[in-house]
Amino acid sequence: xxxxxxxxxxxxxxxxxxxxxxxxxxxxxxxxxxxxxxxxxxxxxxxxxxxxxxxxxxxxxxxxxxxxxxxxxxxxxxxxxxxxxxxxxxxxxxxxxxxxxxxxxxxxxxxxxxxxxxxxxxxxxxxxxxxxxxxxxxxxxxxxxxxxxxxxxxxxxxxxxxxxxxxxxxxxxxxxxxxxxxxxxxxxxxxxxxxxxxxxxxxxxxxxxxxxxxxxxxxxxxxxxxxxxxxxxxxxxxxxxxxxxxxxxxxxxxxxxxxxxxxxxxxxxxxxxxxxxxxxxxxxxxxxxxxxxxxxxxxxxxxxxxxxxxxxxxxxxxxxxxxxxxxxxxxxxxxxxxxxxxxxxxxxxxxxxxxxxxxxxxxxxxxxxxxxxxxxxxxxxxxxxxxxxxxxxxxxxxxxxxxxxxxxxxxxxxxxxxxxxxxxxxxxxxxxxxxxxxxxxxxxxxxxxxxxxxxxxxxxxxxxxxxxxxxxxxxxxxxxxxxxxxxxxxxxxxxxxxxxxxxxxxxxxxxxxxxxx
Ligand code: ADP
Ligand code: ZN
Ligand code: MG
Numbered sequence: 001x002x003x004x005x006x007x008x009x010x011x012x013x014x015x016x017x018x019x020x021x022x023x024x025x026x027x028x029x030x031x032x033x034x035x036x037x038x039x040x041x042x043x044x045x046x047x048x049x050x051x052x053x054x055x056x057x058x059x060x061x062x063x064x065x066x067x068x069x070x071x072x073x074x075x076x077x078x079x080x081x082x083x084x085x086x087x088x089x090x091x092x093x094x095x096x097x098x099x100x101x102x103x104x105x106x107x108x109x110x111x112x113x114x115x116x117x118x119x120x121x122x123x124x125x126x127x128x129x130x131x132x133x134x135x136x137x138x139x140x141x142x143x144x145x146x147x148x149x150x151x152x153x154x155x156x157x158x159x160x161x162x163x164x165x166x167x168x169x170x171x172x173x174x175x176x177x178x179x180x181x182x183x184x185x186x187x188x189x190x191x192x193x194x195x196x197x198x199x200x201x202x203x204x205x206x207x208x209x210x211x212x213x214x215x216x217x218x219x220x221x222x223x224x225x226x227x228x229x230x231x232x233x234x235x236x237x238x239x240x241x242x243x244x245x246x247x248x249x250x251x252x253x254x255x256x257x258x259x260x261x262x263x264x265x266x267x268x269x270x271x272x273x274x275x276x277x278x279x280x281x282x283x284x285x286x287x288x289x290x291x292x293x294x295x296x297x298x299x300x301x302x303x304x305x306x307x308x309x310x311x312x313x314x315x316x317x318x319x320x321x322x323x324x325x326x327x328x329x330x331x332x333x334x335x336x337x338x339x340x341x342x343x344x345x346x347x348x349x350x351x352x353x354x355x356x357x358x359x360x361x362x363x364x365x366x367x368x369x370x371x372x373x374x375x376x377x378x379x380x381x382x383x384x385x386x387x388x389x390x391x392x393x394x395x396x397x398x399x400x401x402x403x404x405x406x407x408x409x410x411x412x413x414x415x416x417x418x419x420x421x422x423x424x425x426x427x428x429x430x431x432x433x434x435x436x437x438x439x440x441x442x443x444x445x446x447x448x449x450x451x452x453x454x455x456x457x458x459x460x461x462x463x464x465x466x467x468x469x470x471x472x473x474x475x476x477x478x479x480x481x482x483x484x485x486x487x488x489x490x491x492x493x494x495x496x497x498x499x500x501x502x503x504x505x506x507x508x509x510x511x512x513x514x515x516x517x
Contacts, residue, residue: 011294015266019200022238022273025246026198026265030208032215033158033229034078034188035222041157041188042069042112049227053163053181061157061186063107068315071096075188076119076319078220079155080329082190083120085214085336086150090326094119095318096155097310105160105180113191115310117318118154125150125214126338127206128356148207149195160185190220196235196246201265205258208232209360213337216362225256232261237282238272247272248282252296254289264289268296340365348372348380354388363403371409375416382416390433406440415443422503423447424454456503458510461494464502465510468493479515487511 037047043060059067083090097115126147161184166176192211198204212223212230223230232255237247252268255261267289272282287296312318335343337359344355344365359365368387372380391412395402415436419429424447432443432452439446447453455461468490469476479486487508494507 011266011270014270015201018270018273021241022269022276023241023243024199024201024265024269025196025237025239025249026201026204027196027235027249028192028194028198028204028207029233029235029251030192030194030211031158031231031233032190032192032221032223033184034075034190034220035224035229036219037072037074037078037188039072040186041072041075041155043186045186047187048183049224049229051183053179053183056183057185061107062182063109069112069313071316072188075155077329077332078188078218079119079153079190080321080326081218081333082192082215082220083123083153084326084330084333085218086120086123086125086153086192086211088120088123088150088153090321091117091119091121091319092323093117093318093320096313096316098313099156099308099310101308103159104178105162105182105185107160107182107185111156111159112313113156113310114154118152119319120153121151123150123153124148125207125210127203127210129200129203129206146197146199146203148197148203151193151195153190153192156189156191158184158187158189196237201262201269204234204265205262208261209258210337213360213362217334217336219334225258228256231256234261234265234268236265236268236272238269238276247276248284250282250284250296251286252289253286253299255291260289260291263291263294264296267294271296337365344368348377348384350381350384354384357388358384361402363401367402367409367412371412371416374410374413379413379416379420382420383412386412386416386429386433390430390437394433394437405437407437411436411442418443418447422454422456422505424452425500425504428452428454428500453501454503455498455501456506458506461498461502461506461510462514464494464497465490465507465514468497469514476515487515490515 033047034041035047035049039045040047040061043058045056045058045061048056060069080090094114094117096112097117098110099113099115100110102109124147126145128145129143160180160182163179163181164175164177165179194207198207215221215223215230221229225231234252234255235249236252237249239245239247250268250272252264255264268287275282286299288299289296341352341355341359344350344358345352350358357364358368364387368384371383371387375383391402391405391407394407395405398405415429415432418424418432419426424432428447432446435441435446435450436443441449472490472493475486475489479490490511491504491507494511495502495504
């Protein structure tokens, strides 16, 4: 365990070292399946994950001769929505092309895709790097924002899936035969390509995370990286710092988490730099990330690259988007994460850091807004504090998201209310939270049941204070002789007498009155 940690630390240090003399250049290609659509891209088959193989198919998505594709309007709208949300220009004129290649899970032997006339071009996304999201990475200078250019977003259809079986199940090595499942074939798929503007693995991860958040916000996909509905391929090269020309790139595939994306890039950057330092050359190729072995290995070299012989899809007419139509899609844009962050910070007075963290998870942001609505805007800051501390710690420990938790926005609002009204101290609130997380009971009921109510009644507190003062004449003399720090001692004594249930503010006030007066 500690050994693995050490290996990781060494790898991180090595990256930081390499990045002193070398600059990494990274461009991402991100495929996202339009999983929220009812039907596939060019036929009426339903979109879903898994299920009995080859049960969601028809002549169109099976590529039967003579079957004709009919474009899915909702998929085109989703693509345009994605383009507008990432500051792209929406093409006035565009069309589908056929991309010809043979692969067993591509029954037509071509994929309907887009070539030189994609729906969206020339966008960008600003990405925050830095401590706002957590501990700094070794490849991260400090807090900064960087703008990543988006070359294009186009729409295409997904392929089916091969399953290699026999021998060792699910792996190519040792498999005796392969099966093909066309359930996924023909699902709408958007591909986003970035400019080579990304400079570190951390920037790549932040970009992909932000994009996922935006796609989720638009509701165009479930963006499940493990199920493959969002897939990130990374092109990476290195050049000596200060050099202008780009180096030869390798394309890294097979990362199915943000952590894998980061780690694969870190390893590939180190590999290329070390290769060049020992007078080797980087070859343009596709490399496969092996998360277990923590290394990339060559999959195929670009020499074998296909000539896709793109040509305009003859079964569909080109598209001309009327400006009014584009505007009608724009009108459907929801509030995006950046705007939401700004609103929470300015309207509810949250620190930008807190607003950033809350809005980096859609469920957390929704939860927060609901809790703040119930608690009242003047208590938004306290709601946010409990969410970013107790609630986040609880969710991390349980390994679940807020949506799966038994804690509701109303419960958090109630807890904040109890503290604000002085019914319980903020220290007691932590105990109530722990019990609430464990039992799912409402905070008011827990306080009642445990007899936790904080005592703010001055008369009751005065009685105890008088007793404590009478029992500690020595300390009273010292305090009155100038040892002001002893006040804490008296507070502690009163609290102990009252089983921790006294309102500390009232205790302080009463004590001062008696001792100083
Ligand atoms: P290809 O023709 O090999 O598909 P493209 O020019 O279409 O290459 O770029 C594909 C992706 O690779 C884009 O995201 C782009 O930003 C990135 N890219 C291009 N050249 C480089 C390079 N030298 N180093 C790193 N990334 C690059
Ligand atoms: Zn079909
Ligand atoms: Mg290309």
